[in-house]
Amino acid sequence: MRRFRLIPLLMTLSILTSCSTRAPKDFAAVPLPSPSAVPPLLSVHIVGENAVVRMDIETYVAGVVAGEMPNSWPLEALKAQAILARTFVLKFITEKDSRYPNADISTDIAEAQAYNAEAVNDRILRAVQETSGLILLTEEGALPYTWFHSHSGGMTETARAGIDWQGEEPSYTNVTQGMEADDAAWDAKFSAADFLAACRKAGAAVTSCEVIKVGQKGESGRAVTLVVGGVTVNAARLRMSLGSSKMRSTLLTELSVEGDVIRMSGLGYGHGVGLSQWGAHALAQQGKSAEEIALHYYNGLRLVKAW
Numbered sequence: 001m002r003r004f005r006l007i008p009l010l011m012t013l014s015i016l017t018s019c020s021t022r023a024p025k026d027f028a029a030v031p032l033p034s035p036s037a038v039p040p041l042l043s044v045h046i047v048g049e050n051a052v053v054r055m056d057i058e059t060y061v062a063g064v065v066a067g068e069m070p071n072s073w074p075l076e077a078l079k080a081q082a083i084l085a086r087t088f089v090l091k092f093i094t095e096k097d098s099r100y101p102n103a104d105i106s107t108d109i110a111e112a113q114a115y116n117a118e119a120v121n122d123r124i125l126r127a128v129q130e131t132s133g134l135i136l137l138t139e140e141g142a143l144p145y146t147w148f149h150s151h152s153g154g155m156t157e158t159a160r161a162g163i164d165w166q167g168e169e170p171s172y173t174n175v176t177q178g179m180e181a182d183d184a185a186w187d188a189k190f191s192a193a194d195f196l197a198a199c200r201k202a203g204a205a206v207t208s209c210e211v212i213k214v215g216q217k218g219e220s221g222r223a224v225t226l227v228v229g230g231v232t233v234n235a236a237r238l239r240m241s242l243g244s245s246k247m248r249s250t251l252l253t254e255l256s257v258e259g260d261v262i263r264m265s266g267l268g269y270g271h272g273v274g275l276s277q278w279g280a281h282a283l284a285q286q287g288k289s290a291e292e293i294a295l296h297y298y299n300g301l302r303l304v305k306a307w
Contacts, residue, residue, distance in 0.1 A: 067114030079290035152178030153268025161218030
């Protein structure tokens with residue numbers, strides 16, 4: 001296992017080892033704030049270059065913000081995304097090893113966050129600079145999972161319902177109004193063969209899709225399960241199997257079978273857990289600060305300056 005040494009942060013050692021079932025990695029930390037702390041350095045595997053690049057965390061965060069949000073969006077929305085991205089990478093490197101050798105994290109979206117250094121502009125740089133070192137912590141001083149998605153369809157969801165989270169529901173996940181300006185309605189259709197194959201890929205032994213209905217629902221109204229030919233299928237897993245850009249969410253408004261075609265309609269885009277990016281856009285346009293935007297989507301978190 002590659003050992004990464006974190007430059008001293010404004011966190012106690014307990015912060016760096018909490019919320020993980022794995023043995024903690026070899027990180028240094030100091031119990032008291034240190035005005036002289038500097039951003040930690042990361043080894044980032046750049047997928048497009050097939051190379052590991054050494055950079056400070058703020059440079060990495062700028063690339064993530066540019067990869068996750070249009071660089072023309074309101075500044076406070078970009079700043080909120082920077083805070084989440086910074087918290088995300090610290091959580092990742094304290095809990096996991098990158099799948100890429102000699103890297104702390106990668107630009108592979110299957111592993112971590114989107115990344116687009118070419119889209120970094122003055123607005124992105126300003127958003128990162130004005131939030132430098134700012135991260136979210138729980139009241140107990142732990143790094144949270146800062147999940148985010150594109151559009152909630154009007155209401156966010158718990159982790160267990162939205163992303164099939166297998167652990168205990170985090171205390172900070174919040175079912176709340178997404179605050180977007182619209183509901184992002186979508187429609188999709190799938191052949192019976194493709195739908196059956198996706199159900200099986202999602203782990204359900206489905207043999208027929210002549211009858212499909214929504215089973216269990218989450219607090220937001222999202223489908224947690226579908227019942228396909230009498231067999232229960234996890235909706236979040238099915239969404240990934242069908243293609244998350246086709247089945248855009250599990251907040252379904254219509255589900256029907258017409259011959260060999262399965263039709264779906266729904267609201268929103270993404271898993272619905274944590275911050276809604278389009279909600280952040282709308283809140284920023286209303287004059288909300290980055291801190292207000294970030295904290296709207298989580299319970300009991302606080303903003304801390306780590307360096």
